[in-house]
Amino acid sequence: MKESEEMAMVAKKDLQIRDPFVLPVAEEGKYYLFGSTDKNIWGKGTGFDVYVGDDLEHWEGPYPAFRPDADFYAEKNFWAPEVYAYKDRYYMFATFRRKDNQLLGTAVLVADHLLGPFVPHSDGPVTPKDWSSLDGTLFIDKEDAPWMVFCHEWQQVADGEMCAVRLAEDLSSAVGAPVLLFRASEAPWTTSFIAEKYQNQENYVTDGPYLFHASNGELLMLWASFIDNKYALGIVKSRNGSVLGPWSHESQALYRNDGGHAMVFRALDERLMLAIHTPNQTPHERPIFLEITEKFAVLELALNRMNELG
Numbered sequence: 001m002k003e004s005e006e007m008a009m010v011a012k013k014d015l016q017i018r019d020p021f022v023l024p025v026a027e028e029g030k031y032y033l034f035g036s037t038d039k040n041i042w043g044k045g046t047g048f049d050v051y052v053g054d055d056l057e058h059w060e061g062p063y064p065a066f067r068p069d070a071d072f073y074a075e076k077n078f079w080a081p082e083v084y085a086y087k088d089r090y091y092m093f094a095t096f097r098r099k100d101n102q103l104l105g106t107a108v109l110v111a112d113h114l115l116g117p118f119v120p121h122s123d124g125p126v127t128p129k130d131w132s133s134l135d136g137t138l139f140i141d142k143e144d145a146p147w148m149v150f151c152h153e154w155q156q157v158a159d160g161e162m163c164a165v166r167l168a169e170d171l172s173s174a175v176g177a178p179v180l181l182f183r184a185s186e187a188p189w190t191t192s193f194i195a196e197k198y199q200n201q202e203n204y205v206t207d208g209p210y211l212f213h214a215s216n217g218e219l220l221m222l223w224a225s226f227i228d229n230k231y232a233l234g235i236v237k238s239r240n241g242s243v244l245g246p247w248s249h250e251s252q253a254l255y256r257n258d259g260g261h262a263m264v265f266r267a268l269d270e271r272l273m274l275a276i277h278t279p280n281q282t283p284h285e286r287p288i289f290l291e292i293t294e295k296f297a298v299l300e301l302a303l304n305r306m307n308e309l310g
Contacts, residue, residue: 007060019080019261020275020287032114034081045078056289065116073124080135092118095134106136108171126174132156139211147243151206160184160206164243187249190225208261214297217241224260231280232256
């Protein structure tokens with residue numbers, strides 16, 4: 001970002017964004033906020049924007065982080081970009097709907113700078129070509145091997161699946177077949193989702209996984225589903241720290257007030273923060289950042305925000 005550049009300042013409450021993903025950069029004293037930024041994410045895709053701020057309340061932007069070339073393999077449903085620093089470059093995992101078979105898949109893009117431009121790194125999606133898959137998230141295991149955890153979409157399998165696949169060292173492709181981790185209906189807190197187009201099946205949704213290690217070494221996964229047709233956020237644990245589990249579900253949702261697709265980050269003042277979007281209806285979705293605590297792999301929302309959340 002050049003000193004002479006003047007960008008609009010946007011208040012968080014006015015920022016329409018889904019699937020917020022925050023990358024703090026301590027040496028800059030800045031946060032970089034990515035997400036699904038098209039005004040109508042259900043239609044033709046423009047690309048992904050990034051916002052830059054220093055207090056989580058006011059954001060400069062938008063800066064165009066990704067814009068597809070004319071020959072890009074997708075033209076609609078540009079969703080859920082997550083950006084990671086990995087081996088001296090920045091890698092974006094994002095979901096797109098393919099032109100050739102109209103199925104969703106997660107692809108990998110790369111850039112030298114957080115503001116982009118991000119360009120395709122994988123040859124199309126790294127998820128299976130004949131699967132409708134979304135919301136791929138990067139996880140590096142204890143042996144420094146990269147994995148992607150992603151959702152096998154409920155529209156294709158009815159009971160949405162959470163899967164993991166090993167990635168090549170350069171993140172450009174999958175290595176081997178996906179492994180099923182769990183199905184959405186296995187969680188005690190989820191309820192079936194009523195969908196007008198799929199009334200002949202009982203639908204359970206898996207959405208928006210994000211993994212991180214708790215202070216005791218257990219591996220936690222945040223993921224979203226529905227409770228009585230309202231978007232909600234839950235937690236599942238791998239007590240041995242392996243991405244392959246076994247995974248055990250928490251009995252209650254962490255957040256059930258029509259918000260989800262979460263990730264966790266350390267604020268510049270070291271507070272542990274949860275990022276979600278709420279409500280789950282376009283164009284009203286907004287990012288919110290909630291302070292959380294973690295002790296012995298138990299996550300709790302900060303008490304001073306509980307009344308506000310309802």
